[in-house]
Amino acid sequence: MIGNPSAVGSEVFSLIALLIISLGVLLLLRHYLPLRTTPAYLTVPIFFALGIPASIILLVPIDLASSSRGDDASRGIWLPDRVLLVAWRISYWLTFGLTWFILPILEEYADAGYRDPKGRLLYSLRANAKYQGALFGTGLLGMIYFFISAGVKPASLKGLVMALGYCWGLILGIYLMGHGLVAIPRRLFRNASISGRLKRIQTEAAKVHEKMEDAIQNLEDLEAQVAQLSQRNTGSAKEFKDWIEELADESHLPESRPRTLSRRLSAPQVNVPNVITERYLADLSRQLDRARHTRARYLDEWDRILQDSVDTQAILDSAGSKRIEIGEASPNAPILGRFSVLTPFTRYLYRYHFIPYLRIFFGCFFSLASFCIIWSEVTKPINQYFSIISVTVVHHAEGQQGRIGFAGQVIAACWIFYMCAAALISLTEVKVWRGRALVRRNTHGESAMWYAMQVAKLTVPLSFNFLTFISPESLYKETTFFNFLGQYITLTPLGTWFDWLFPIFILVPVCATLFNLYGKVASCAGYGNVIEDDDEDNESGYGTGSWREGRDLIERELQGASSLGRLGHTATDRRSHVPNNPNNRTAPTLTVPPAERHRALGQASTSRPSADPQQHASTAPEDENFFEAFGHRVRNTVDTFESPKWMQNMKRPKWMGGDDDDVGDDGAGPSRSGSWFGRQDGRVRL
Known part of the structure; x- marks a missing residue:
């Protein structure tokens, strides 16, 4: 007679896995948050909101193996039923409380702007009252349906709470996962082309640079408002003197950074009310905090674009020399990135040949997984039985009852991890979350809370959705997870049909992403020129966030002639952190016709004026009067004027200085100034 198998080995493995997950979560928090200065009320809930979903990815395969082990010893990692039930109760209810109550309140608490904890808490409760009220209204409708279908009993109320939370998470998870299942392999295929990747980096550079300028301008306006507010020493401002002085002490940009011409000519937008109230100061503090993190976000993105551009350009240039030299490593580089055992030639083989083919391989692999x-x-x-996932997970089939061994558990964990990763990657790609973003070592506390809340909200529904792939049906219905959560979801006929039929709507985001329906809808709405990066009708390629404009912006930044100044970094420091110093290299080269390339390199960007402070030092002094400023504005308008396409195709008559051939100034061909009265250099021809 065979005795009961021992689960000591599985328990030890589970404890070691939890320790590894906890260590990984700590490293992730350290990457995005300054742990020494971040308060504990932010780090502790975020730690649990990330660690518990990661443990669920391992708990589901363990539950599957435990429910299918039979009377003999299991071939995988298994735990007793009582241990699994306790683990699911702790994981689910703690995740539920974090998602719907704790994290939303702390999220608004971190973004309140008030100085005292009481004011922050009241602001957070007021902000969440509207959201919770809408949920309560939806819950009342669901409660009526549940009580009619399942009867009035405590289990109905518990099932209502669990079913509504699952349905909302599944709706959001299916949409985001459908987008990510297409975005992940497509990104790998696109990055396999070195020249195409450089072009996309340069296209992104133009957009990020413009957003960075707007973020800096917004922060300067708010700090000018604080500066004017600090000059008031009478009236209602006297009551909040300490608060105003604290804001003034925190408001300081590098004074050595030169300002662009447009910011020198335009006065900051200052709007200080006559009566200063606590609510006004809280709103100002909140706006300042968001503006600083927004500025830090786009500065980080701009630095990343510069590094990626230089690295990609070095790989593209190595096609002739068959060598890739690297310079001094950046202080922000990881430890492994500061050392290299590759020679210049082997580095060329690795980056120019091996990495692109590796991306193609993983692109095909993840495409198959998405399918x-x-x-x-x-x-x-x-x-x-048509489920491909079930075939890869369920092994050792014995009649109608299948078995899941250690290999099946590993594969199941990989499937769940890929499903969750596809949904979470979509959160970072879809920029509709009120400007929230993850920034290295400088993430806003409110943003960190929000992203952690989404991770906790999506993992449980996607994990249970994975269970429904397993066949036969009796296998996953015997799991502790189904007995704990699934029976309440299928408590009513509506819940059963929703759980089985709604995931089919994953085809909607998949088709929308695969066939670029978002861009087509935007084009029909009149935003096509903003979304489309490659505008063939725009020969100059400027003013639309094109790769030509981004290329020039990157080159000016690397040459130390940035319109935004150094922002705390000198040009020498930044060039020493990138390989292949670009000062001895021409502009990035792509497969572009010579004439078009010469024309693109020979003219400045027209989306915004040239902002070199030395260039305008004599024409736009700081103490210029109104008439000088007005003249500079007119000159700036003429310099950046771009004539419409119908006027570009028209030739000037001879009496206005033109001829039939309309030869350009360089004598190389037709002039493309495109204006009867203006020239490309800004001079007016009468």
């Missing part, structure tokens, strides 16, 4: 998930979602209502 398997989509296929399983679509065929699940028809027949579970």
Whole structure:
């Protein structure tokens, strides 16, 4: 007679896995948050909001193996049923409390702007009252349906709470996952082309640079408002003197950074009310905090673009020399990135040949994985035996009852991790979350809370959705997870149909992302020129956030002639942190016709005026009067004027200085000044 198998080995493995997950979460927090200065009320909930979902990814495969082990010893990692039930209760209810109550309150608490904890807490409770009120209204409708279908009993109320939370998480998770299942392999395929990757980096540079200018301008306006507010010593401002002085002490940009011409000519937008109230100061503090983190976000993105541009250009230039030299490593580089055992030639082989083919391989691999998930979602209502995921997870089939061994558990954990990663990557790509972003070592506390809340909100529904792929149906219905959560979801017929049929709608975000329906809808709405990066009708390529404009902006920044100044970094420091000093290299080269390339390099960007402070030192002094400023504005308008396309195709008559050939100034061909009265250099021809 065989005795009961021992679960000591599985328990030790589970404890070691939890320690590794906790260490990984700490490293992730250290990457995005300054742990020494971040308060504990932010780091502790974020730690649990990230660590518990990561443990669920391992808990689901353990639950599957435990429910299918039979009377003999399991071939995988298993735990007793009582231990699994306690683990699911702790994981689910702690995640539920963090998602719907703790994190939303702390999120608004961190973004309140008030100085005292009481004011922050009251602001957070007021902000969450509207959200919770809308949820309560939805819950009342669901409660009526649950009580009619399942009867009035405590289990109905518990099932209502769990089912509503699952439904909302599944709706958001299916949409985000459908977008990510296409975005992940497509990004790998696109980055496999070195020249195409450089062009996309330069296209992104133009957009990020413009957003960075707007962020700096917004912060300067707010700090000018604080400066004017600090000059008041009478009236209602006297009551908040300490608060105003604290804001003034925190408001300081580098005075050595030169300002652009547009910012020198335009006065900061200052709007200080006559009566200063606590609510006004809280709003100002909140706006300042958000503006500083927004500025830090775009500065970090700009630095990343510069580094990626130089690295990609070095790889592209190595096609002739067959060598890639690297310079001094950046202080922000990881420890492994500061050392290299590759020679210049082997580095060329690795980056120019091996990495692109590796990206193509992983692109094909993840495309196949995405297809398997989509296929399983679509065929699940028809027949579970068609599920490809089930074939890869369930092994050692014995009749109708399958077995899941250690290999099946590893594969199941990989499937869940890929599904969650596809949904979470979509959160960072879709820029509709009120400007929230993850910034290295400088993430706003409110943003960190929000992203942690989404991780906790999406993991449980996607994990249970994965269970429904497993066939036979009796296998996953015997799991502790199904007995704990699934029975309440399928408590009513509406919940059963929703759980089985709604995942089919994953085809909507998949098709929208695969066929670029978002861009087509935007084009029909009149925003096509803003979204489309490659505008063939725009020959100059400027003024639309094109790669030509981004290329020139990157080159000016690397040459030390940035319109934004150094922003705390000198040009020498930044060039020493990138390989292949670009000062001895021409502009980035792409496969562009010579004439178009010469024309693009020979003219400055027209989306905004040239902002070199030395260039305008004599024409735009700080103490210029109104008439000088007005003249500079007119000159700036003429310099940046771009004539419409119908006027570019028209030739000037001879009496206005033109001829039939309309030869340009360089004698190389037709002039493209495109204006009867203006020239490309800004001079007026009468």
